[in-house]
Amino acid sequence: MKVTEDGEQTDDSALSIVLVFFDVYQKSIEVTIRRTMEEFLSSLQSELSRPFDLSTMHQHNPLISQFKHKKEGFCPILHEIDGSIKIGITEIGIWDPVPPSRFLYGVECDAHASLLSLYRFRQESTETDQLLQRLRKATIKIFGVACGLYHCDDPGCFLTYHMTISDLDTGMYACRGCRDDFIRALQSLNSRIGA
């Protein structure tokens, strides 16, 4: 058991998952993403050998040269943060500058970190309910990216390949195969922490 400066007790044998909000000021977005992660992790908990510890941090967006891949600004920050899995969330639009350049809603940052961009979700969602509904699905998907999961072949699964944001609307569940992959990935992190 570890006690932080403000007196909060954390279980240091727990699997720590950190949500890092980069200048995200809409409370409903933070609540939705956090709650989605809590519910999903709770649904996996009986198959994990350690408890999880989900925490939230707030940071400012990094300054990034417009010619660089935006992830180059965010990933080093995520890598510096303590935690088994780190997921960044930003309002900034991210794209892959390598031709054919394209917009991305999420990117892998290696070392068990990933970054979700809200930009395209805002551009392509007409109302808040639709935006939050899509973010629930995207949260599971970006968590999968941080866990090193690959695209799923099940068209109803949140982790299948999505060309556009609206493709997320067909996702209804995290399929059994992906849940097993999540458990395997999280268990392998556990054993490394315990070593």
Ligand SMILES: [Zn+2]
């Ligand atoms: Zn799947």
